[in-house]
Every structure is written in structure tokens, then in C-alpha cells.
Amino acid sequence: MSLRTPELLTTQVTSSQFVLFRDNEVEQQPSSEDVDSLSFWYEWIANAYSNVDELQFMNYGYADFDEHIDNDSNYCSKQLYKEVLAQVSLTNQTVLEVSCGRGAGAVWCVDNYVPDSYVGADLSSGVIDVCRQRHSMKPRLSFVVADATKYLPFANESLDIVICVEATHAYGGPIAVKQFASEVARVLRPNGYFLWCDLCHIDGSDTSIDYLTANGKLIVEEKINITRNVLHALDIQSNTRTQFIERYVRPREQEYFRLFAGLPGTPMYNGMDEGRIQYWRAIFRKKTTTDMSITRVRRLSFPSIPHY
Template sequence: TFGGVSIVPTDLTFSGDHRVDQIVLGSHTNLANGCSILPGSCLAPETMIGNLTRVSRETKSKFREVLMGVPARTMPFQMSVTPKNQDQIKIIPFWHSCLSHYVSKCLLLSIYSFGGLVGGSIIHITLVCGLNRCRSNKRHEIVQQIIERISQDYAQFICPFLGNTQWLIRLFRAYGAHIGENTIMPDISSITDYPLMSIGDNVRLNAGTQIQGHSFEQRIFKLAPVSIGNSCVLMSGSIVMAGCELMGNNRLYPLTLIMKNDQLPLNTDWKGLPAQSYTVKARLSRPTIIHDDLVKYQQGYETINKLFLWYERIASIYTSVNELQFMNYGYADMDEYIDEHTGYYSRKLYEQVLANVTLKDQNVLEINCGRGAGAAWCVHTHASHSYIGIDPSQDVINLCQRLYSTTPRLSFVVANATKHLPFENESIDIILCIQATHAFGERIAITQFANEVVRVLRPNGCLLWCDVCYMNESGILVYDLIENDELIIEEKTNITKNVLHALEIQNKSRTDFIQRYIQ
């Protein structure tokens, strides 16, 4: 096994019980970096498990197969025969380990006792850099172990303070790596085999990313240079293997594995295990609404709940927009305390959700748009190419169409997002979903909604989601949305305090409204 391997014989069921099952690993099995072996797994002899691969009881392996991916899939090649003379494990004497540990710790204490915190750190850095630049395979085993332990102490005590700073880049350069300007790396483990690393300008590595210049093939240690071009972005958990070349302006999505000796062309995106090209397709001029008799979807909720009844009743009996424009909870800064009736705090919630994106010239879809004030505000403020609001209530859509029929680029459609979104595949740039999914009901409805979102979003499109994170006390809603591995969380912000503060400010006025029109 290699680094970060998880062998877990227990799992947690939906009912909260722990289930234990055996794990069987055949002889000469190889487990690569970051792979997970789940309960009930059974691997045949001489099976190779690739980086970041997830093996479960459903995984079927055969003799000398190579498995990769999440979930594990059989690759169209096999492991070569392992020579018996290469399968010998050299045992390090116990006293070697004790002596190297003792000497390294004495040396560490001496450095900081002599130089103090600042001087000791400088001496420690200089010592480690010198040892890395003057590596030799001919040193005695004990000396090698002492050097490794000194480096481990350095990585543990000093390197955490250097992460995401240019000091870490300078350290890598001192180790022998060739790194350009304005490059950011999260920690010392981001790259290995420093003299083999060539990294360009403006490169970004996220947490858990690894670039390695070595591989173990049939237990033989092999080295190959790695080249990362300018302006590449490697997202969380991605791995670049030895011999790879990223030509420049490449983007690796989370948990992407670039196989050994792969070459990634300029200006391309990649995702998957192993990585596959992820390209942006040509834009459509405007999303087309599908009216297909073969596609049947229910316009009402199967599970009728009080929230939906309230929405229906508000739409049918209260048609004025002066007092109630928005249906969301709102967002308030912690120093705001003035109650008002113009939707100020609800608009601020839209502003918060849209803070880091632009709607200009985009095709936008809003899920459960309510009375349409938010959609109209977005069109006026952000100048989207088109903006479509959907809602399962015919009364709500009728009201929206009556109030905003003259607003250009804005339209409203009756649709239930938990059943079917009546739009062509890959026709929407941005989907906006503000405090709607909590009323979807069962978890299967959330899953169906996520599948529909993936279907209609264009490549590199985004879902802007804002809602409560728990549903029926059974799980975290945001992770239900990404359960199919097609949606990736790129940014997450907790605004609970601000939403609760907005509700507190508006409590009296909204209570009065409910008493007048709902009860």
C-alpha cells in the first residue's frame, strides 16, 4: 500500500447502525495513493487498485486486473507478471529505528536550544535544504533514516506556516524545483521529487493536490519529469502522475487523476478517474422550452405540505405587490435593525447569492420563482440574455405573467423541478435556486432535481443554491445535491446568522400579514 489508503471494514447505514463486513485482499495486491477499500470488498490476487479508486462489495475483480475510478471500473489492461525475486521485503532492524529517532530528536533539540526560535528555524531550514540538494543513495541506512526524520520534523513544525505563501515556493526552489512567478501551493506535500518539477507562472494548486515525479511499477521505483504550464488550476484532490505535461491554461476538476506520461493540450479542462477531456460545447442563442406529449410531469407536489398551501393561497388571494414582493427569508447585516415592507432584505439575499457571478449575457433559470419580484430585479440589475422563472403553481405563474408581462427578456413557465425541467439539454448557463428545495419533500425529489439540473446546465454552468442544510433531520441537503458526482461544490458560505437576523427583524410585519391573509 501507498500513502492515504483507507481500509474500512465498517459502514454506517441510513438507520444509524454500524455494519461490519470482512475485507479480503488477494496476494500481491497493490493499493495506490488515496484509494478506499469499503466493507465487503474482495480482491483477487495480483489486483492493482489505482489512485483515488473506491472499491466496495459490488466491485468484481479478477486475477491481475487493474481497477480505477469511483466506483471502481476494470481497465482495458492488466498487471504484468511479478518476478519472484522482486517481491522481497527488506526488514529494517529495530535498533536502527530507535537510534535514528534518538539522534534526530537530539539534533532537533540542539538546533533550537542553540539558535532559539528564529535562529533555530533558519538553521533547520538551511540543514534540510542542504540535505535535499545533496542526496546520495550511498549513505548508510542509519544516516538515511536520520535525514528522513529531520525532514519529517521540519514538515511538521515549520511547513504548516508556509502554506499558500511565496515562502513555500522559495523553499521548493531551494529544494531544486523550477517554479515560476505568482504560483500558489497549499502545503509541503503538494509536490515531490523536487528536481523533476517544472511549474510555470500563475499556477494554482488547491488542498489535497499532488504532483509526483515517481511511480512504483511492479515494486520498482521509477522517476520521470513533470511539466505544468502557465495558468493551470489543479482543484482539490487531483493527482498528476510522473511524466505528465500540462501545456498551459488547463483546469483539473476535483479528484481528477492524470495518468503517467499523459499530455494535456493547451486550454483544456479535465475530470474523472482516469481523466477525460471536459469541453465546453457551443452556446445556444436561447433556451428552448420543450412541449413534448411524451414527457409527462406532475405540476403539483405529490406530498402536499403546509408551505405549498401557503404559497398557493398567497398567490390566489393577495395580488398586490406593494406589501409582499418576495417569498424568501431575506438577508440582513448584523448591524441592521429597521423593519420595512419593500423587500429590501429579500433583495439583499439575491445580492448575496449573486455576489461572485455575473448574469450578463447568460441564460438564467430560477427555480420556484414565487411572485416574480426577484426575477424582475435580476433582469433589471444584471442584464441577463434571458431569464426564465418556473414554479409548480399555476396561480403563481399567472400572477407573475400579469405583473411582468412587459419586462423584456423575462418569462415564466409552470414546471415542477422535482419531476422535469422543460428545457433542452445543455441550454442553461446559470440556475438560481433560493430557498426552494426545503419544500421538495423526500430525498428522491432532491436527487431528481439534481439530475435535471445536470441535464439542462451547459458545461461549466453553475447552480447557485441557497437553502436550509437539513431536511427532516435525516441528512445534509447540500450533499444530496452532489450525490451523483456531476455537481461540484466550488464555493460554500454559511449565512445562517444573517438569515435568522433578517427573519427576526421582519417577524412582526410577516406575522401580521399571515394573520390577515392566511389564517
């Protein structure tokens, strides 16, 4: 049976390479002007620690309030994907995941939801090289380099679903997020779904649901504040992440990693705990006409999904 794949257009995106290895240590340090760039840190860490299992997922995670044990370093990260996908089926759909990182979420989605095709896109050519090396034999899964804030290399109305997990806050501000949303709307088929989650500063300095709907082409089907669940996940994972930092990261880099990991006591964690930052997940649908009324997403029943 042939798979229905989205039409991939040719584009060229360049990305600098940051990392060399020796005994699990990073040989090239980020310069001082880069340390405040979230996008730089995502790419730098993803490249530098590409062989470390604990960093195959790079999101904060999600946990229900009755969950308290972290016996799998990736469990909460998988739960975040499960939460984002809870009401829309990927089965037999053409799917794009934007800012896919090293592809662990993409692999998990393909294994558990059986899409027709699944493409992971990321700005970093180095990260995409890692994805291709690790997952080249996975059926229905492929990877492409793309800057989602400028151009997604897919034909108009060629995708059923676009996914973006905890990435838009690093895109560089409202203008970039709005451009990204316009690209999402362009590549989605009519009535296609955009499944999103991210943290948002309440001052609107990075990303927001309003920015994602500013073009008038995406309508909100559902939005849920999951800040407390994300904080609970960070609490559950704090010991594991602290141990990872102490084991793998050189002392002079450890503070940056604590900030990046959202450990309790860091500005990101405190911002969510004190209400200055909120973590939302949302389902958007592409309009077919300008006067389409908003409807709720039909809840779908899924079989129990095993956790690995």
C-alpha cells in the same frame, strides 16, 4: 439585437387552483390533510395574496449584522438574492430561476444584472399566470410552468446559470431533491453554475448539499452557512410581518401564517436559533469531466446596486 434564449421544450404540468377572492379574504380554506404540506402553503399563499405587495417576495431574507431597520418590506428578500448572486455574474447569460414564485426576484435580477434571457419556472400554473400578467412587458423575462423535481422543459446543456432560492426544503425529501439536482445538471452547459440557498434540517429529512451533489455531476465551488444572517433578517422583519398578518389574515389563519413567516418563537425560527436547522448558500458548477478538480469561484467586482 436578438437575444440568445434557451430551447424550451413542450411539457404539460397540471396544478389545482385554490383561491377565490372577496375583499382580500380567502374563500377556500386548505383542508386538514394539506396543512403540513409546505408546497401547498407556498402555492396557496402565493395565489391568495397575489395583489399584496408585501408578499411579492416569499423568502426569509438576509441581513448583515450592522443592519437593523426594516423600512422596505422587501429589502431583506432582495438582499438574499444579492448574497446568492454575489460571486457569479448574470450579465449576458441565459438564466433559469426554479420555484420563482410570483416573479419579484426574477424582475429584480433582470433589472440589476442584465442577463441575456431569464426564465422563471414554478410548479403552480396559477402563480405563473400571475407572473405573466404582472411582468409580460419586461424585456428578456419569461415564465413557464414546470415541476422541477420531475422534468425541466429545457434542452440538454442549454442554460448558463440555474438559480433556486429557498425552495428545495419543500420538494418532498431526499429522492425529489436528488432528482431535481439531476435535472439541473442536465440543462446546464459544461461549467455552468447552479446558485442555491435554503434551510436544511441537520437530520437530512428535507434537503442538503450532499443530496444536490449525489449525482456526481455538480461540484461545490463555495458553501457558506448564513443562518445567523437569516435569523437577523427575520428579527428585522418581525414587526412588519406581524403587522401584515394582523392586517390581512383572518384570525383562524394567523397561526399558520406566523409559522410560514418564520416569526421569532415559531418552530422554524427556534430550530435555526438552536442549531437543529441550518441555512446555507452554495455555488455549484457542472463538471466537464469526471476528474475535474474543484476550484474556487473568482470573485467579481460589481457596481453598487440600488435597493428599491
